[in-house]
Amino acid sequence: MVEALEPLIYEISSAGRVGVNLPACDVPESPLPTDLLRDKLDFPEVSEMQAVRHFVRLSQLNHSIDTGFYPLGSCTMKYNPKINEDVARLAGFANLHPHTNPEGAQGALAMMYQLQEWLAEVSGFAGTSLVPAAGAQGELAGILMIRKYHQDRNDAQRTKILVPNSAHGTNPATVTMAGLEVIELPSDAEGNVDLTALKEACSGEKAKLIAGMMITVPSTLGLFEAHILDVVKTVHDAGGLMYMDGANMNALMGIVKPGQLGFDVMHYNLHKTFSTPHGGGGPGCGAVGVAERLLDFLPGPIVKITEAGTDDEAPLYGLVTPSKTIGQLKAFYGNFGMHIRAYAYIRAYGGEGLHEVSRHAVLNANYVRAKLMDTFTIPYPRYCGHEFVLEGHWEDAPSVHALDISKRLMDYGIHPPTNYFPLIVPEALLIEPTETETKQTLDEFIEVMKKIAQEAKTSPELLHDAPHVTPVSRVDEIKAAKELVLCCAPLLKTVE
């Protein structure tokens, strides 16, 4: 049993201790239904100071973007401006009840409408739904729309979705969840989709079974698909629809619109590109954008103008469910708090600003890549998008692996990059600096990476045993995976 660095709040609880004195009730008391009342509530009883110290100590055990560099590829761990949090807490938004009728929630609906329009503008699509609660749910929404589109045209034998082998693992999982089948496509030597294999998969009679293709642009290798127009045309000619995984949209804003490349549907990760919080499994927002032909299939409700405004009067906004919708997916309107934060972010930057965001994200990644080219093997040596892959392994340091480099970075106060993904690169380290870091920070990171490369050759044990200075040292990942214990000890006792 590992000794806990911080006790559970239940372990410091003492019966009868009170942290807060509630003011006298200033409204008439309303008795609760007796069948909903319980005698005993398992709440911790602590003083205010205990609660403050407990949670501050927990936060100090963590690495966060507020305390250090976080180049976690494919996750876009950019800084989320604190003002977004202030805006999301404005009483008019935060206290709005989800059952408020549309007439009483015009401000919130206007904000959602504007966000839908902005997202459609950034990506060149005809419409947006803000409902999906995360990227994976956005993917599911997209593929369910493609499925329903074919069913609606009496073309339901189209059940195959093409997925490149560099894809996020969520892509094939989404296809399976939607009851369709994956055809995996290889990558060519440049890291693009293998066009020959794609054309073969879409040839002759096989074309009639193609429902569509899911592709990430730039790919998870951080590379722009050089033949993307050919790819789109091949799939469209076969009768399939094109799905873009928008996880890497941070490389594209103001540079290229997926809708104009011919994509039919895309999900956004508001928590990646538009600076809403990550982590803890949510709440997130995986908004979906669609081309004209999928508008009627969007998950509802969508905010629309139900009564046009005039020069003097604002329009009236209402909630509309598209006629052939795939369904609702999430209670109410999705994670409304995320919409406010993304709105605030886009509003603060404006169109030109978002363009600059992407330009800097791409510039920063290419700067770090170029500076590390002589120290590490870069498997696809061409200009990258907002992230790039290198191999965390050297022939003259055979005992050192990508994982060891990741762990050693923690000793230098840097969050490890994504490791062992994408799967097609051995010992992959996927690095994404994001636009919010200064050249000074990037230079420090480059120096640390070079230093670790040196250490790997002169004193590899430093890497094998890393991290040395973090609250938790090297964890036993095998034991953790094989002997998974999801309950903490004190709770286990009550179960017994």
Place this chain on the structure above:
Amino acid sequence: MNTPQDLHYAKSDEWVRIDGDVATIGISDYAQDALNDIVYVELPSVGDAFKKGDSFGSVESVKAASDVYLPVGGTVTEVNSELEDSPELINSDPYGKGWLVKVKLSGAPDLSDLMDASAYIEYCDNR
């Protein structure tokens, strides 16, 4: 890399040993090394029938979870139940104690797209 001569190898890194009408299937030394420490194996049930190329289970390591595909078609007659508690046998002995399943072949197996040891070594060297 250990690559026994008497086996046939698939591009997806499974090996198959043919003994009469029974085929034993596992994953190669190259595959176990690339996956790193294996922590979980999902296997089919005895009696399940598969076509050549079907996914019959998955192997999960600290790095990734990978489907495994049958290099020959047939009906499962035996699964390596020892792997349930000791999946690391695949790492330590991929061609012996780390075997995955045995299948009864339905007729002569189609081995045309499988590689012999030297072709497989060359295939791995070029990746």
